[in-house]
Amino acid sequence: MSKDRADRLAITALGLSGLLTGALLTLIVGHVLARGLPVIDAAFLLTAPERMGRAGGIFPSVVGTLAVTALAVAIATPLGVMTAVYLAEYTREGFFVRLCRFATAALAGIPSIIFGLFGFVLFVIRLGLGWSVLSGGLTLAIMILPIIIRTAEEAIRAVPRSWREISYALGGTRWQTVTRVVLPGALPGVLTGVMLGVARSVGETAAVILTAGTTLRLPRSPLDPVRTMAVHFFILAREGISMDQAYGTAAVLILLILGVNFVAYWLLGRITARRG
Amino acid sequence: MRQHRLVVEGLSFYYGAVRALYRVSFKVGAGELAVVMGPTGSGKTTLLRCVNRLCDLHGRTRREGRILLDGRDIYAAGTCPTTLRRRVGMVFAVPTPLPLSVYDNVAYGPRLAGRGRRQELDALVEESLRAAALWDEVAGRLREPAFRLSGGQQQRLAIARVLAMRPEVILLDEPTSGLDPVSTLRIEELLRGLAGSYTIVLVTNNPRQAARLGAKVLFLYLGHLVEQGPARQVFSNPRDPRTQDFISGRVG
């Protein structure tokens, strides 16, 4: 076989694999939306489910998802941003930084079921928080911490050195420089990380089912158990309770995650645009 | 005897194993405009960065010798670099506005120093912009992002930003290297006007700019201070052949 023919064959195969990936995304999203969108309306989002979810809406799950996610982000964002600031601005490469980086990367690679087990043992059982918004949020916070640290650190490092030098040259302390120049400059990137954390929390099932529970009631306090949308969808589909309701829930889930991701990449695009 | 505001004594500087300055010594009087000229890579920028301790920000560097400001060693134990930098302003080679409005750029330094009262700031910003010969051009656009200004305006904004600190010494690192001839002349005019009220040390790789501006001219070559003296003498009758080569354009 001639070199050119081998070349053309290989290139075609590569192209097909690329297109296959694109097609997969389109098919999955398209299928879920096609079956799910007709189910969604205001009532679906804002009323309680009836008969274990066979009919009615998903309101408690919407609230549960938002509560757990908000708690996770509220805990992980300050921790993550402060860690990123420390790694990028306050310290030079050394044992401590290598340790932090290893731990962050290792944490990112741990499967969600392990986070679920850990959250179950520590928060649900040992700390006596039970299956609750609090247990779920704390568990998810640990899970999304690496995402937030990594994107925030990248964004902080992308802030031009010259801005920092100007601030120092005008008599700025390190903290002043970080809070007035570096963090505002890194804000879009930091928000991207937060958005990715939101998407991850919203879609998470294994870790949440073990820590937040599966109760289909509207939570009244952070110590109440909830069933997030992802868990609700899982239960509807797995137990064959109602395919229509399952598709509807999945569609809400996907729309939410796609929306959050678009916002994240739009923010990221704004940084690149500004840097030229 | 005239009082010397800035005294550099036997200053050497190393980046790791690389030596950038060799026992550099010179004095600058209060209100004097000194020009340090030399080809690229001769250590001019390093010298300036030592004077307001920006070189502290680099890892693995070493410094020998002393730098005195008003007779006090700026590297003495207990001297705070932040306070020092409020007295010694720095204008960088590339005009870089902070990602803030024109007003906030000028007010940045005073705010860091805790001078945040509205009226006082307004007056200070206007005064600094006037002193930097920029007020007439930006008076109506103080709230606009500073990056919308032209390159020459941005560099005068950088000067205004430093003036707002009411510094004693102003350091300028090739402030016109990225500018067109007209903007360059405006900046030079501005600096001549500021000399007298401020002690100015300007670094340039352009001997003609040194000749146009300098009362006192220093020639730095590969980290060695080869020659220093009044501009007239350095340019008409240089003692060192390397100075002769540089000002006649054979080096650099």
Added chain:
Amino acid sequence: MRDERPVEMLLGLVALSTTTALVLIAVFIFIEGVPVIARVGPAQFLLGRRWAPDAGSFGIFNMLAGTVWVTVGALCLGVPLGLACAIFLSEVAPRPLARMLKPALELLAAIPSVVYGFMGVVVLVPLVRTTLGGPGFSVLAASAVLAVMILPTITSITYDSLRAVPDSYREGSLALGAGRWQTIAMVLMPAARPGILAGVILGTGRALGETMAVLMVAGNALRAPTSPLDPVRTLTANIALEMGYAQGEHRQALLATGLVLFVVIMAANSVALALSSRRAGEGG
């Protein structure tokens, strides 16, 4: 000057949050998991074929085998596709197309695993049942779903390491008369090998640890599979299936299962991290 040391110390303390979390996870999983392994005996726990919590028999071999089957299957399907995709994006696709496909890939990573599992149930499982026979819920279905799920991991890391190969390599090879495919196969892939390996290992970790999607399509039978069409139960699926009602020693046995998973994945990821940091070191 205000003293900045308290701020610095606070930030340094916070920076230890991920390390603390990692240590806490390890400690609690060990504390809860080790007693059962100690009582049953490590060999009996890992190699025992009987999992009967009510009778106090805890042998995880069948589920271990299930996890291996499903993961190997996912790698067989996912690695070639992931590599091809990365090469296509980095070396072949016109820039505008690559710029469209890269975010698509990242969205693929953002889709919740339950949605993948669900798609497996409604599309893949019936497909396997009607075309290949068997119950449909099978190693094959689980592997295929996982292959898609690890695609973004493998592709994006391989893509990054291909991009990190200097252009001079490409130009040098093409200048010597090599074709595009020869250049890719003989110059670029070897140069990017540590990164590609890291990507594959991280993908493996992801496949080993995935729970909900696998649980939905694998069939969860408590037997070691003998064919790709057999239903299986993985370690992760077992935890998720039984954790809800497990008590006492049963619960501890599930945590011990988590411990096995944790150790394997930490080991794999450490290798991957060492590989990718070596690559960064070489790049200077």
